[in-house]
Amino acid sequence: MPVRALKPGYQGEMKDRQENFHGNQVVYVGWDHHLMFCAAFAYPLPPEMPFGALIQEVMPEAFSQHPEWDQVNWNSVVWQLDGQPFVPQMDVALAEQGIGHKSLLRFKTPELNGFQNAGV
Amino acid sequence: MSKVYLALQDNDVSRYIVEAVEEDNPDVTAQYMPAMVRLEADGQLIVKRETVEEKLGRDWDVQELHLNLITLGGNVDEDDDQISLTWNQ
Amino acid sequence: MAAKKLNLKDKYRLLTRDLDWEFSYQDREKAFPFEEFEGIKITDWSKWEDPFRLTMDSYWKYQAEKEKKLYAIFDAFSQNNGHLNVTDERYVNALKIFLTGVSPLEYQAFQGFAHTGRQLGGVGARTACQMQSLDELRHVQTQIHAMSHYNKFFDGFQDFSHMHDRVWYLSVPKSFFNDARSGGPFEFMVAIGFSFEYVLTNLLFVPFMSGAAHNGDMATVTFGFSAQSDEARHMTLGLEVIKFLLEQHEDNLPIVQKWIDKWFWRGTRLLTIVAMMMDYMLPNKVMSWKEAWEIYFEEAGGALFKDLARYGITMPEGAKLAEKEKEHISHQAWWTFYTHGHAAGFHTWIPSDEELDWLSAQYPDTFDKYYRPRWELAKKMEAEGNRFYTKALPQLCTTCQIPMLFTEMDDPTQISYRSSEYKGEKYHFCSDGCQHIFDDEPEKYIQSWLPVHQIFQGNCGGPGVEDILKDYYKMNLGADNMDIEGSPDQQRWQQWKNKAS
Numbered sequence: 001m002p003v004r005a006l007k008p009g010y011q012g013e014m015k016d017r018q019e020n021f022h023g024n025q026v027v028y029v030g031w032d033h034h035l036m037f038c039a040a041f042a043y044p045l046p047p048e049m050p051f052g053a054l055i056q057e058v059m060p061e062a063f064s065q066h067p068e069w070d071q072v073n074w075n076s077v078v079w080q081l082d083g084q085p086f087v088p089q090m091d092v093a094l095a096e097q098g099i100g101h102k103s104l105l106r107f108k109t110p111e112l113n114g115f116q117n118a119g120v
Numbered sequence: 121m122s123k124v125y126l127a128l129q130d131n132d133v134s135r136y137i138v139e140a141v142e143e144d145n146p147d148v149t150a151q152y153m154p155a156m157v158r159l160e161a162d163g164q165l166i167v168k169r170e171t172v173e174e175k176l177g178r179d180w181d182v183q184e185l186h187l188n189l190i191t192l193g194g195n196v197d198e199d200d201d202q203i204s205l206t207w208n209q
Numbered sequence: 210m211a212a213k214k215l216n217l218k219d220k221y222r223l224l225t226r227d228l229d230w231e232f233s234y235q236d237r238e239k240a241f242p243f244e245e246f247e248g249i250k251i252t253d254w255s256k257w258e259d260p261f262r263l264t265m266d267s268y269w270k271y272q273a274e275k276e277k278k279l280y281a282i283f284d285a286f287s288q289n290n291g292h293l294n295v296t297d298e299r300y301v302n303a304l305k306i307f308l309t310g311v312s313p314l315e316y317q318a319f320q321g322f323a324h325t326g327r328q329l330g331g332v333g334a335r336t337a338c339q340m341q342s343l344d345e346l347r348h349v350q351t352q353i354h355a356m357s358h359y360n361k362f363f364d365g366f367q368d369f370s371h372m373h374d375r376v377w378y379l380s381v382p383k384s385f386f387n388d389a390r391s392g393g394p395f396e397f398m399v400a401i402g403f404s405f406e407y408v409l410t411n412l413l414f415v416p417f418m419s420g421a422a423h424n425g426d427m428a429t430v431t432f433g434f435s436a437q438s439d440e441a442r443h444m445t446l447g448l449e450v451i452k453f454l455l456e457q458h459e460d461n462l463p464i465v466q467k468w469i470d471k472w473f474w475r476g477t478r479l480l481t482i483v484a485m486m487m488d489y490m491l492p493n494k495v496m497s498w499k500e501a502w503e504i505y506f507e508e509a510g511g512a513l514f515k516d517l518a519r520y521g522i523t524m525p526e527g528a529k530l531a532e533k534e535k536e537h538i539s540h541q542a543w544w545t546f547y548t549h550g551h552a553a554g555f556h557t558w559i560p561s562d563e564e565l566d567w568l569s570a571q572y573p574d575t576f577d578k579y580y581r582p583r584w585e586l587a588k589k590m591e592a593e594g595n596r597f598y599t600k601a602l603p604q605l606c607t608t609c610q611i612p613m614l615f616t617e618m619d620d621p622t623q624i625s626y627r628s629s630e631y632k633g634e635k636y637h638f639c640s641d642g643c644q645h646i647f648d649d650e651p652e653k654y655i656q657s658w659l660p661v662h663q664i665f666q667g668n669c670g671g672p673g674v675e676d677i678l679k680d681y682y683k684m685n686l687g688a689d690n691m692d693i694e695g696s697p698d699q700q701r702w703q704q705w706k707n708k709a710s
Contacts, residue, residue, distance in 0.1 A: 002631075003652035004393065006246050012656040014634065020666045028604040028637070033622045036586060038545040039603035039612040040624065044665040062601035067586075082628070082635070102635040104604075104626060118582035119622025122512030127415060129434050154495060155422035155430050156415070182217075183263070186271050187278075190437045191411050193509045195516070196260035196445045200217045209515045 018101040025101040027094065029059060032108045033119040036066050040104065047095035051088040068112045078108040121163035124194030124205040130157050134188045136175035137167065144168050156190055165194070165205045221262035226255070229332035243328040247393035250458035254331030257453055260445050268340050272347065272439075279351055279435045286428045287358045294425040296492040298363075298702035299693055303417075303490035304356055304429060305365040305555040306482060310382045311413070312352040313373040315436075317386035319345035321397055328394040334453075337446045341402075344439040351435065355428040363698050364688040365555050372554055375669070376682050377660035378482075378546075380610045384657065385479050389472070391653070395454065396468055403447035404472030404525075408510050410440060413483050416501040420491040448513075455520040462521050467649070473525030474642035477534075478609040484539035485546070488568065489560060497571035502535040527642040533618040536572055540580040541614050547587065548599040552674065554684050556693035559587050579621050596692055602661045607636045607654055608643035615639045631655065 003010055018025050025047050030040030041062055045054065055074065063069050079086040082103050089097055099105065114120045126141070128134040134157060138150055141159055148161040159165065173180045182203050194205030215223070232240060244251070285291075295301060319342050326338025353369075360366035373379050389400040418433030451469075454461045484498035496504075506528075514524045543557075550557035560568065565584060568576045590597045603612035617623045627638040631651040638644040647654045663669050670681040678684045688697050 003650045004247055004396075005652075006243065006393075010652065012652045014632070014655045015658060016655075016662050017634070021662075022667065024665065026662065026665060030604070030624060030626075032624075035544075035583065035616070035622060035624075036548075036597075037599060038541065038548055038614040039605075040626075041601035042604045042661050042665070043601070062599060065597065065600065083626075100635070102637070104628065104635075104637065106626075114582075114622070115586045116582040118579065120582045120586055122515055123508065124512075125509065129438075153416075154419045155434065156419050183261075183267055183271060186261075186438055186442065187274060188438070189441045190434050191415055192441050192444065193512060195448070198217070198261050207512050207516050209512075209518065 016102070021101075025095070025103075027054075027099060028102070028104045029054075030104065030106045031063065031066075032106055034066060034068070034109075034112075034114050036115060036120050037062070040106070045094060047101075048093045050091050050093055051097065051099075052090035054094065055090075067115060068109070071112060072109050073111065076110055078110065080104075080106040080108075122207040122209060123160050123162060124165045124192075124207055125158060125160040126165060126167070126192045126205060127156055127158045127190040129188045129190060130155055131188060133176070133184075137172055137185070137188065139175045140171035141165065141167055144171050163207055166202055167204075168202045170201070217262050220264055221259065224264040224266065225259070225336045226332055228336075237330070241328060241330045243394050244330055247395050248464055249393075249395045249454060249461055251330065251454075252457055254334070256456065257331045257333035258449060259333050259337055260449065261442055263340065263442065265336070265340075268343075272343075275435050275438060276347070276351075279431055280354075282431045283355055283358070283428060286355075286431075291427050292359055292362050293705055294427070296424040298698050299556070299558060300424050300426070300490065300492055301359060301363050301698070302365070302555040302557075302693070303486045304359055304426075305363075306486060306490075307429075308352065308356045308366055309369045309372045309376070309554060310379055310482065312349050312356075313370060314382050314386050315345050315349035315352065317383075317390065318401060319343075319349065321386065321390045321401060324390070325394040325397045329398075334450070337449075341439075341443055341446060344436075344443070348432075348436045348439070351432045355432045358428060362701065364685060364696075365698075367685075368683045371683050376554060376684075377552065378549075378611075380658060380660050381482070382479060384610050385475055388475065388653075395450075395464075398447070398450045399454075399465060399468040400472040400475070401447075402443065402450050404469055405447075405476050406440065406443040407447040407513065408473060408506065408525075409476040409480060410443075411505040411509065412480055412501055414440060415505065416496055417483060417487055417491075420487060420493070420495045423493045423495050424491055451517065451522070452520070455517075455522070466522060469522065470526040470642075471646050471649070473531075474527040474640070474646065475609065477527060477531050478611060478639075478643070481538045481542045481611065484535075485542035488539035488571075489543040489564075492564075494567060497568075498539045499535045499571060502531075507532065526645070527640075530618060530640070530642070534615070536575040537579070537616065537618075537621060540568070540572075540576065540583075541616065544580070544583050545603075545612055545614050548597060549603075550692055551598045551690055552678060554682070554689050556691065556696050556698060558693045559584055559591065575621065602664065604637060605659050605661050606639035606643050607657050607659065608638055608646050610657060610659060611639060613637065613639050 021044055024044035027043050027045050028040045043058055079088055138157055142148055145161050145165055148159050151158045169180060169182050182198060192205055194207055197204050322338045322342035326335045326342060329335050356366055373383055389397050414433055414437040418430050422430035454465050487498045546553055547557045587597055606613055613624055615625050617625045625640055627644040629636050629644055629648055636647060669677050671677040679686050684690055693699055
């Protein structure tokens with residue numbers, strides 16, 4: 001039973017369907033063990049945006065406030081897409097490599113443990 | 121046995137209610153915090169009209185307790201003569 | 210000869226039970242159309258007990274007396290410039306959260322109990338709901354009156370009702386009540402009457418209000434305790450609902466248990482903001498959130514659930530997790546608001562060194578290890594002239610609508626991520642509790658009005674964040690928001706206190 005409703009067969013309106021985002025899809029990006037940022041960030045992005053543009057053009061504005069951002073070694077970063085290990089292709093569009101609407105991308109920086117090594 | 125409790129606004133009427141509760145419930149503890157007093161007892165706590173009236177020196181309706189009550193914990197039973205709080209376990 | 214005074218039990222019977230009537234020429238089911246769809250089985254409404262046996266005439270009498278006392282104090286407070294007696298200008302920000310986040314819930318509770326009272330077939334329960342509905346209306350009115358005094362002297366109080374409907378973090382309390390009110394009457398009673406009123410509101414109205422007294426705020430402690438004096442009756446109604454439902458039919462047990470699990474968790478998440486108010490926004494401390502949780506949930510709630518065990522009710526599903534989270538959530542929440550201080554309708558600040566030490570002492574297992582470093586970083590950035598405000602919008606939990614700020618309790622530096630798929634779409638949650646609630650009724654929660662997504666969809670004006678804050682939320686930028694340091698509130702406070710800045 002997907003809902004307890006007065007009228008049988010009641011259906012709700014799905015508020016966050018991709019077509020409501022004017023050509024964008026929502027992508028969440030979180031930096032594991034870096035809680036200077038209280039939560040993962042949400043971005044409305046064109047599905048055809050290459051992954052490289054996400055890193056170079058989208059993420060720096062907010063993530064670069066972290067004192068460790070400049071030290072991130074993108075070659076050793078470990079990515080997860082929707083809970084699964086993931087190896088991004090920089091020149092390929094987000095949608096084409098399985099990053100869909102409301103996908104969650106998480107990245108770990110093995111040599112950086114956050115401010116004061118405290119996961120901040 | 122779990123603890124029942126009653127919290128009252130710390131004012132001039134409550135002062136006498138607390139005295140009455142302390143007299144009728146020898147095991148009760150009263151804890152004072154800013155603006156309030158918390159009464160706590162094992163399993164049961166009773167507020168008796170007669171004792172409160174004696175302390176206040178006037179008639180007192182058990183339902184007047186609502187004027188100074190902040191919160192309580194326990195199963196409530198109220199009649200003309202008393203209000204009781206109990207836990208069965 | 211004077212008529213004999215009725216005793217309480219007779220009076221209650223005559224003035225409550227005997228006001229009911231039988232449906233002789235109308236279909237009873239049509240009169241109470243919401244009574245069955247939730248699966249709750251009621252066999253005999255006359256078994257309902259009202260332990261306080263309060264009748265309408267006594268209700269008016271005592272409520273009138275409470276109001277007279279309360280308004281006399283408001284007058285005195287106002288005439289004597291009571292706002293100058295609070296500890297400092299930071300304290301007032303807790304009241305801004307109260308007015309925008311809590312008082313509108315009192316109004317929602319008024320609406321909810323009016324509707325629910327109408328829909329319950331038993332007259333005892335109907336009368337109790339009617340009284341509670343009137344109480345809740347009184348609460349919102351007295352809170353607005355009390356805080357109208359602060360509105361004359363501080364920023365952020367001017368548009369609380371508009372803000373409640375629109376501001377991103379206020380969708381958390383708003384959607385909480387919308388969820389309860391859009392359930393059936395029995396779910397509403399278990400949600401608000403029992404889980405919220407009995408198990409959780411003490412945490413807001415008792416230690417926080419005692420804290421208001423401790424910070425010189427006569428108006429707030431007075432409306433708080435006056436409201437809470439009704440609350441003791443509400444709690445008793447909430448407990449009666451549970452006992453009544455469980456005694457009526459054994460089939461009600463799993464339904465009631467599921468609602469208790471759900472609404473305990475919804476309420477626990479909602480109270481995150483109260484945790485933060487207690488630990489970070491009261492300059493003079495009464496007790497930590499952790500201690501309040503131990504007294505009012507673990508001890509008082511523990512006794513309650515032990516008592517309910519005879520019906521087969523068990524502790525709410527999320528209670529074990531909440532016990533661990535009590536060491537963390539206030540710190541996580543205040544950090545979230547501090548870093549979003551540009552988008553909040555109140556001021557935020559770095560705790561003083563003294564306050565940081567108090568937090569270390571109260572939270573010896575978590576504060577220095579996980580949270581003090583965040584404040585060290587904030588201090589460093591502020592000293593460099595770069596007060597930290599985050600520059601992107603956070604991911605939100607679909608169910609509680611709080612930013613996904615909660616962490617794994619076995620790894621407190623790692624955000625807790627949960628997700629489900631429904632009809633081909635992904636949904637994200639902060640916790641097992643919020644995920645289970647969604648999974649049980651996905652068709653309800655796919656309708657969540659998530660502020661961040663609504664901004665992206667263009668439904669909140671903008672597109673710039675400042676335009677949204679100014680035009681859609683109606684915040685006065687530079688006055689209502691940003692750090693307390695240098696704020697107009699602070700400047701006025703220093704003038705009143707003759708401290709040249």
